Amino acid sequence: MVLATEMGSSQPESSFDLSTYLAKRKEAIEVALDSAVPVIYPEKIYEAMRYSLLAGGKRLRPILCLASCELAGGTTSMAMPTACALEMIHTMSLIHDDLPAMDNDDYRRGKLTNHKVYGEDIAILAGDALLTYAFEFIATKTENVPPQQVLQTIAHVGRAAGAGGLIGGQVVDVESEGKTDVSLETLNYIHAHKTGALLEACVVCGAILASASEADLQRLSRFAKNIGLAFQIIDDILDITATQEELGKTAGKDVQAGKVTYPSLWGIEESRRQASQLVAEAKAQLAVFGSKALPLLAIADFITSRSN
Known part of the structure; x- marks a missing residue:
């Protein structure tokens, strides 16, 4: 992906109360996630799954899924199972990313990481269980959606989570660690x-469930790819500028691991500028939707203004 070089506006959408919107959607998602994974035998695996799944966080990914479904004419109930499933997969990626063989972190969302509480063996299995359950959850819990749309959603999520998406990016990230000659192209790929990939799936799958047109899916995909990269650029900046208390995880991990980041290539100010431009370009993709796009537009602005 080629980053733009001209400054774009990223001012908050003044006519939309994002704080209230996020709070209401997050509350509904927390209730849905809590009921999605009951504790049954063998209790330890379900407890480990719940420990990380219900550890908090912004819930931006499931909220994006709900927002895009509504934008395309659907309802939050149609998209909630997929939104929860995407959060399960995201949680799996965090559990595995924190393992000693990967990023080796002791804290996530202000709490001890899963392997610090349950051991590496159970943490690996908890991540595996969340990943596999996510697809079952979409298939069995989605209601009032044509079967073809459910199947398309499952396929899209599978691509996003696999070797062609999240896992592939993680592999290149691991292979690039400690190298000083990582190119911008490789960093963008990672x-x-x-x-x-997973963030893009959140946005696109919400619209798929609402039977959005192919043209609208393409617009939403371009929007999501841009905000996904902007999100990562801001993450790289916060790893340098924020405290452990603000992040809820160990600060400065990228530098300690010898990772090439956007600030290491561009500096902090240029990184902020690139993130702002990506958000401006993302928002331009949604102009055709008018006021229906206000939640997504406001979330795009939030990505570059967040502090954790």
Whole structure:
């Protein structure tokens, strides 16, 4: 992905109360996630799954799924199972990313990481269980959606989570660690796949469930790819500028691991400028939707203004 070089506006959408919107959607998602994974035998695996799944967080990914479904004429109930499933997969990626063989972190969302509480063996299995359950959850819990749309959603999520998406990006990230000659092209590949692919699936799948047109799906895909990369650029900046308390995880991990980041290539100010331009270009993709796009537009602005 080629980043733009001209500054774009990224001012918040003044006519939309994002804080209230996020709070209401997050509350509904927390209730849905809590009921999605009851504790049954063998209790330890379900407890480990719930420990990380219900550990908090912004819930931006499931919220994006709900928002795009509504934008395309659907309802939050149609998209909630997929939104929860995407959060399960995201949680799996965090559990596995924190393992000693990967990023080796002790804290996530202000709490001890899964392997620090349950051991590496159970943490690996908890991630595996969340990943597999996610697809079952979409298939069995989605209601009032044509079967073809459910199947298309499952296929899209599978691509985003697999070797062609999240896992592929993670592999290149691991292979690039400690190298000083990582190119911008490689860095873009890592984050377009490791972070961006799942985020793009959140936006596109919400619209798929609402039977959006192919043209609208393409617009939403371009929007999501841009905000996904902007999200990662801001993550890289926060790893340098934020405290452990603000992040809820160990600060400065990228530098300690010898990772090439956007700030290491461009500096912090240029990185902020690139993120702002990506958001401006993302928002331009949604102009055709008018006021229906206000939640997504406001979330795009939030990505570059967040502090954790």
